[in-house]
Amino acid sequence: MTEGRPDTFNSDSPPSGAANTEPAAVRSLRLTDFRCYQALDLSLDVSPVVLFGENGAGKTNLLEAISFLSPGRGMRSAGADGVARKAGIDRAKEWAVFAEVETKFGEYRLGVGAREGGRRTNRIDGDPAQQGALARILPMIWLTPAQDRLFAGPRADRLKFFDRLVYAADPAHADAASAYEKTRVRRQRLLDEGRTDPAWLDAIEIEMAGHGVAMASARLDALARLQAEIDRRDGGVFPQAELSLDGAVEVDMAEGLMAGEAEDRFAAALYEGRQRDAIVGRTLTRGPHRTELVARHRGKDQAAADCSTGEQKALILTLALAQGRVLAGQGGAAPLLLLDEACAHLDQIRREGLAREICDSGSQTWMTGVERSLFEAFDNRAQFLKVNQAQVESF
Ligand SMILES: Nc1ncnc2c1ncn2[C@@H]1O[C@H](COP(=O)(O)OP(=O)(O)OP(=O)(O)O)[C@@H](O)[C@H]1O
Ligand SMILES: [Mg+2]
Structure with missing residues (x-):
């Protein structure tokens, strides 16, 4: 269907289209010299893969290829210059991923690739496009095995994971986050170099505060919707999570400070923190770059970090699945879900629960696992593809 298909995605405004939810799905996928794949051509239906x-x-590698159809460095953070196929000491000079996708806004041909040492290029229906435009067409959420113990790992990884959930709902958040990071690095460099021209620093800090407040506000908004969706579902096999954001700006805003006041307060904190940040060579001033995503397992009334590995995996699936439902429900595009080692650490009850959730969700989910039997709860509701030495066949 093409109702509501925007003319262009190269704008800041998200598509506004039909209110009903259509599944988002990759209908064909072609890889050229991507990782271990010299050439791969797949046709797919809309069911889970x-x-x-x-x-x-x-x-x-296949999931990673799909992840390049969204902005950024891919699900392994390898970047466009790290994924070209290697054979012995030879390395392919360019790689490409091409997909035909079906979304509620219509059908699109998405192409991403890079030449040796070059930046990635993106095409939508053959025309050059910005990365953000891809996110507006095909939002994506992925989980990697490295995230299975996300709640017990480094704070920055948790924040990065949460920010990706926010991007899927609000692509402008990615722009604010990248502008914030650029100004933060610029300010820190000036401080490191002892170039403390007050007018210059004032201007950078005001700009940084503006981007920081935009980020905090997008995060709070996304968190409220996500928490409401989690609260709405009780009694499933995936545990309920209680989430909050512990960050200076987020707390100010959650307590009712208006955006302008929050900006002034953050800019004042940056001003006061100049000397300390210069001495330590890091932005210790508390801002959105140091926010902590706090998660608790509601049923156990326990910090997520103290939960078992399987409980943590179930919690992170709670977040990803709930965010998928939020996006589908708010009239946007339902996100594609990429779950690498989807069933790792999950017992049979939770594997069955996962199959139910995924079959009910509005969009195509891609899952990997070493054994087909891990996915038997999907029965005939998924397309099973056997991967063997970079060859893929239906099974
Ligand atoms: N740039 C590259 N060029 C060629 N081969 C690569 C490249 N990068 C990685 N590989 C190889 O691709 C192969 C498949 O890797 P991949 O991570 O997709 O395996 P997998 O099926 O997910 O395995 P596992 O079950 O262990 O997670 C590996 O042997 C890896 O070394
Ligand atoms: Mg793997």
Whole structure:
């Protein structure tokens, strides 16, 4: 269907289209010299996709290729210059991922690739496009095995994961976050170099405060919707989470400070923190770059970090699945879900619960696992693809 299909996605405004939810799905996928794939051509239907096969078969590489159809450095953070196919000491000079996707806004042909040492290029229906435009067409949420113990790991990884959930709902958040980071680095460099021209620093800090407040506000908004969706679902096999954001600006705003006041307060904190940040060579002043995503397991009334590995995996799935429902429900595009090692650490009850949730969700989910039997709860409701030495066949 093409109702509501925007003429262009190269604008800041998200598409506004039909109110009903259509599944987002990759209908065909073509890889050229991407990781272990010299050439791969797949046709798919809209149902969940299970990729199974031995270690090193090429399952994660396939998910990673899809992740490049969204902004950024891909789900392994490898970047466009880190994924070209290598064979011995030879390295392909360019790589490409091409997909035909179906979304509620219509059908699109998305192409991403890079030449040796070059930046990635993006095309939508053959025309050059900005990365943000891809996110507006095909929002994506992914989970990697490295995130299975996200709640017990470094704060920055948790924040990065949460920010990606926010981007999926609000692509402008990615722009604010990148503008914030650029100004933060600029200010820190001036302080490190002892170039403390007050007028210059004042201007940078005011700009940084503006981007920081925009980020905090987008995060709070996304968190409120996500928490409401989690609260709405009780009694499933995935535990309820209680989430909050512990960050100077987020707390100010959650307590009712208006955006302008929050900006002034943050800019004042940056001003006061100049000397300390210069001495330590890091932005210790508390701002959106140092925010902590605090998560608790509601049923156990326990910090997520203290939960078992399987409980943490179930909690992170709670967040990803709930965010998927939020996006589908708010009239936007339902996000594609990429779950690498989807069933790792999950017992049979939770594997069955995952199959139910995914079959009910409005969009195509891609999952990997070493054994087909891990996904038997999907029965005939998924397309099973066997991956073997970079070859993929229906099974
Ligand atoms: N740039 C590259 N060029 C060629 N091969 C690569 C490249 N990068 C990684 N590989 C290889 O691709 C193969 C498949 O990797 P992938 O991570 O997709 O395996 P997997 O099926 O997910 O395995 P596992 O079950 O162990 O997670 C590996 O042997 C890996 O070393
Ligand atoms: Mg893998």
